[in-house]
Every structure is written in C-alpha cells, then in structure tokens.
Amino acid sequence: MRAASILIAALGVAIAGGSVVVAARMTQSGPVAAAKAAEAPANTALVLVAKTDIAFGAPVELENLTSMNWPKDSLPAGAFTTLEPVINPALGVRRAKHSISMGEIILPGKLSEFGEAVTVVHKLGPNARAVAIQVDAVTGVGGFVAPGDYVDVLMTQGDGSALQTMTILQNVSVVGVDQSANAEQQTTVARTITVEVSPQDSQKLALAQRAGSLSLTLRSLDDAQDEALQPVTMADILGSKPLAVAPPAEVVAPAPVRPTILVRRGNEEAVVSLDAARVSAPVAVTP
Template sequence: MNFSSLLSMISGLALAGGSAYVAKDYLDGQTVANSPVGPALVEVVVASQDIAFGTALTAQSLTTISWPADARPAGTFTDYGALLPDAGKPPRRARRAIAQGEPIRASKISNFGEKVTIVQTLSPDHRAMAIKVSAETAVGGFVTPGDSVDVLLTQGRGADLKTVTILQNARVIGVDQDANQETDKPGVARTVTVEVTPEEGQRLALAQRAGTLSLTLRNLDAPEEEVPLDSIGLRDVLRTLQPETEAAPERVRKTVLIRRGTEVSETEIR
C-alpha cells in the first residue's frame, strides 16, 4: 500500500468518526429538548414533630419539605422567618393540634405573643360551658378533649324518677383544665367543658340545677344529626322488667240442691 492510499483511508475513517459524533450529539440534544420538564418546587415549612394545642413554635419543631409550587396549600409558609420570633420576643403558638409532617398554616397558629385559649377552638356562634361530673357520670373518666357526647338529665324521686336526653353530639373541648386533643389517658375529672349554642347553654344551665347530669360517649361513626328521644321513667323500666302474670286458676263452683215438695232448685254456695 503506497502512502497516498494510506492517507486516503485515514482521512475516510476520521470523517466517518466525526460524522457519527456529530449525529450522536444532535440526537442527544433532541432527546433533552423533547423530554418533559418536572414541576417547579418550593420549600414548605411543616411540623417536624407533633405540636400540641397551645405549644410554642420553635426551630426544633419545624422543618421544610419540597412541594410543587402550583399545588402549594393556601396559608402555608416557605421560610422560618415568618414563624420564629426575634431574640427575646414572644413566640407564636398552636391554636390547634398539628401533626408531624403537616404543613404549618396561618389559621392554625397565633400571632407573636397572642394568648391561646379554648375560645379560639370554638365554632362560629358557639359557647363553652362546663358541666360538673364524677367518675360515675363521666363514663368512668374515659371522656377526653375532642370526643362527642350526649348529655342526660335524671331527676325526681322514688317511682317518679325520670331520665331525658337534653343534648346530643356535643363536642368536648376540655376536661378540667386540659384542652389537648392528643390526650388519650383516662382520668377522673370534676368538670367537662362542652361546645354549645346559646340555646343549648340555657337548657344545660337549667338542667344542672334540676337534677344529675350524665355523659354518654358517642361512637366515632355515629351520625351527627340528632334523633328525637322520649324521656323514660322508673315505672317504664320496672314495667319492662316484670314477668308476665300467670292466669288466675278457675274457681271451683260449689252448689247445693234445695227440694221444696215436688220442686227442686240449685243454689250456689259463696
């Protein structure tokens, strides 16, 4: 092979390699251009641990996670600066219990230094009212904040004793001075605070003076609508417990025959 042929072969190989490289670079560029672009992300502040009602927000209780910017929940925060106080200043507090991993929303936290009480947990046009209870009248102490209960009134004496349900599906917002809905330990309380409307509050105030109030816990899946219930008396309970009376035995009829001459008559002996 002469030098001219060798040079031509080398030139051909170089040209082919260059063409392949250019083609590959072009195809890679097209692939990148046509690939879908991921959604824009933003850092959202969430709870790094469970935050109980009334607890102050701290740097240890907060963290951030990436969140699609277009789907960011309303009222959330993207930095700690709006949540943590300056040095020496009062903190923000949780108005509601916040679960670990839950985004921090403006509606669930107080302003800096704002007092947090159960009043801020009430529904619109509702009131908080306390009921005196004991272990016997408060389901043995198993009533906790966040539960729903019915309130029963028992009044009267002896055979005239009666019970009536005066309130249904009332939300418990406090047990004694505890309003933390994360509480799951039973305890004997002296008062239970429930959420009521103004009209229900009037009924409850009268009922406390009229007799003894008892609470019944509602099932979590129980319907929220009220079912009208009639009052029940001790006579009704005793009537349902009495066995059916047996029929009185048939009385034996005794008679005597009286003869007067040719006439005979029969007379019953009583």
C-alpha cells in the same frame, strides 16, 4: 509552653468542629435549605410542615419544623414558604391554636400571633359558648372523656315511679377537661367537663343543672347523626306500667242525730222523733 499551645490548638479545632455540626443541623432543619431548593421540581414549592406532633397551646419551635416539596396546584392558601413568619425570637413565640399532626402543613389559622397566650377560647367556633358541666367518675364516663371527643348530655330528674332520664343535647364537642384543653392528657377522673354549645343550648345546660342530675355518654368516632330519643322511665326498666295509686276513699258524713221523745200508750212505750211527733196527731197520754 509547647504543651499549652498544643492544648489551645486542639480546643480551637473542637470548637470549630462543633460549630460546623450545629450549623449543619440548622441548615437541615431550615425550610429554605439550598440543597433541597435545588432539588425541588419546577411544579412544586418548598413549604413548612410539622416535623413532630405539636399539641394545643405548645410553642412552635425550630425542632418542631421541617420542609417538604409540595405540588403548587394543591398548595393550601397561606402556607409558609419561609421560616421568618413562624420563628422570630425577637417577637416571642407563636403557639398552636389547634393540635398539629406530624407532616401537616403549617397554616396561619393554626398559630397564634407572636407572644399571644392560647386559651380554650381559641378552640371555639363562631358564635359558640363554652359551658362547664360538673361530673364525677360515673357521670363523666370514668374519666375517658378527653378534649376533642363528642358526647351526649343526659338529665335525670324525678322521684320514685316518676323518675326519668332524657337526652337534652347530642353530638356536643368537648373543649376542656378540668383546667386542660390538651387532647393528649392522661386519663383522669375529672370534676368538670367544658363543652362547646350554641347560646340557646348554653341556657338549656344552665337550667338542666339546677333541675336534675347531668351525665355524659361518649359517642363513637363514626357516629355523627342525631337520633330522636324518647325519655326513659321506671316503667321501661321494670317492663310494666307503674302500679296505679288508688284514689282516697270518699268520706261519708254521718247522718244527723234527730231529737226523740218517749211516748207511752197504756202499758206500751214508743220512741218517736220530734219531727214525726210534729206532723202526727196529738196522742192522749193516760195518766
């Protein structure tokens, strides 16, 4: 009996100790910890920031957040100073509408509403359209295109010496690769690349996919300028003008065949055209 009592008492102490540890962790993770608030200078405010990187579409949870003292005069509008507007299990979870980096202040525009699903639509800017382009390992830059990159769209059309490639769109934002809008996805050979374009450019892409073959070029991070590019033809590749095709030879109609007669004058014979015979004087034929 005494041993059982001792075991129960030890178990109670362990449970109590575990509760204290959990409570301490919750207090340290909370953005309104009393100790931190007491240490905050008068000209700063305690705000919620990302404790870890939060990917697009990922739920924002307690372990993703921490608090930081931030100067009040440079505090972004809408920054959260309490936990309740972000974490509320009774209402569901809020998700990241854009990728959030570690140490970044949590802002309302970065989060969905409670329980709201996050799709690629949340990545589109005002009056923008999402258009999918069919690609393969070659036309899709070997699978190195990821959401968040910027690309140029090229169209190749024609045949033989008339084959040409032209740049139809420049500096286009990639919002999705296949079914993923996560910029942290592994490199993979995609079948479709979804880009963000204006309504007018969406029509250009739809027509270009029917008129020729599309391919992408990946832009560098510091290349934001659009350059006027001329179409490239086979002559540019070969370094000379394409061979001129000779026009078809003119077909000359054969001279018409005129009827003739055989004229005998004594021992002499001559072939005379009927037209000539009609205009010449009658010829006496010796029997």
